[in-house]
Amino acid sequence: MNKKTILTGDRPTGRLHLGHFVGSLKKRVEAQNDFNQFIMIADVQALTDNFANPQKVRDNINEVTLDYLSVGIDPQKSTILVQSMLPELFELTTYYLNLVTLARLQRNPTVKTEIAQKGFDKSLPVGFLVYPVSQAADITAFKADLVPVGEDQLPMIEQTNEIVRRFNHIYQTETLKECEAVLSDVRRLSGTDGNAKMGKSLNNAIYLSDSEEEVKRKVMGMMTDPAHLRVEDPGKVEGNPVFEYLEAFDNDKTGLEELKNHYRKGGLGDVEVKKRLIKVLEDLLSPIRERRQEFAQKPDFLREVLLEGTRKARLVTQKTLDEVREAMKLNYF
């Protein structure tokens, strides 16, 4: 049986952090054995709200690639590609823009929320408004069966499948393929300050590439139960980011249960719990960090990974574009 195709990826706007690891990187490392997995470094999409800062996007292509390799994404098993290096995606986007109304784009709940968050209002760049159409081009170009997304991204999948149905209907073809969203079963990891979102701008993220000292400093500064003032006080485990992180990363589940009971009862200081978390994170991060340093010394290898991945990806996107052009009768010669 043919392997199913997954399309996933990241905007190269910053190094990847523990939230990415739990939410997606770990799964990609597992999935690469059983699926035909394409991992897209979405620089074109990153530019839609970073167009005035292309150096940031450029630098982070390298950082994100290092993050991928250091967590165990294997370029022999997964195809890592750079979005802007696939001209077919621009062309597909253009054709799909004819199949989507302005009213429909303006109704997209994800984009609406993001527009509000970014305060675009009257200065909304058209490139940002239409990025769901560009995503539809990405997904359909690879004929992805599965697209891992967060719940807030479901409208993107709907938009893609609408375009697929409209295209296939108008051009009387079965060229394009509907995809299925794969919702993460893991809760999103909170920031070190307890904020529901972890991110660079919030300054509450632990990066996969943070040094041992940075990890220590960040964990020691983490929010805990604000009512847990003295060691002897009983503490709350729920909503306590330190325990949330232990839950996510500590493999000694029995030990963790005991720790939680002790904390709830009182007599267990935050510093001790944090020391355990530091140890757990170091067990995870030190081999990642080591591999990252090794790969960072091989710029030629990194370059080769991206060039070769993009080359392999283009074989797929070119084939899809050929079929699309044929369906649209644009195959003149």
Place this chain on the structure above:
Amino acid sequence: MNKKTILTGDRPTGRLHLGHFVGSLKKRVEAQNDFNQFIMIADVQALTDNFANPQKVRDNINEVTLDYLSVGIDPQKSTILVQSMLPELFELTTYYLNLVTLARLQRNPTVKTEIAQKGFDKSLPVGFLVYPVSQAADITAFKADLVPVGEDQLPMIEQTNEIVRRFNHIYQTETLKECEAVLSDVRRLSGTDGNAKMGKSLNNAIYLSDSEEEVKRKVMGMMTDPAHLRVEDPGKVEGNPVFEYLEAFDNDKTGLEELKNHYRKGGLGDVEVKKRLIKVLEDLLSPIRERRQEFAQKPDFLREVLLEGTRKARLVTQKTLDEVREAMKLNYF
């Protein structure tokens, strides 16, 4: 001194008619000796409001090419190209979309008028709304100095030059070049029914490829002075399409002046004036028609004209895209 570059072209949505001849084709034939002239068959733009009818667009690429060659556009002097075969244009459009706000696009007077005419309203396809950005990509990709336009198209040139200035400012470059609109000094030719616009949908056009019989029939059916009922009545020359056409195509200016005076005085029937117009049009159209028939028998030559023109054009658009990517720091490898 270097020749200046002109970008011009047509949407392949129908055969070209006398209005096109007077308004642009004639000038292109002159300009090709003194300018570096690119003539774009804008199929991608045609699809923005004909996306459900790609066969029409496809068929008319051939028709328009035949029209070009038969009026004397020389592929050795002018570069004829097919828009969809230049992938660089799609990519440039995508980057420019980040530099234009939705509010700005919605203010474009030309697009506003067209949206109203086409009755798009709530079903406005995004592809149609953004076509001025795609035009900016066309113009800047060729670094056109001059763009021949009608007065109603001036907002398109403004939009292009805004994008040029914004791009050059944001990316601290001088890569993109502002262009200059060249306004036609010829009044637009009315339809045979006196309607200010000549067009297929109005069924009031005389095509360059019409047969002698069709031309005769269309001229004999032309509107004249509605008050000129009997031969002996004085007739009006102004606003009389038959005289408008004579003005545009009759090279015997003295003879025409006499005719006009006679018509004004009375005693000259419409049929006689129309017969003169038929003769004048036949003098123009019969060699065009003859050449058209010759070229129509050489599909390989036509194909070669478009492939070779597009190949030459791509050298230019690829160079521009390389420069754009460098300015945007997208030249990763």
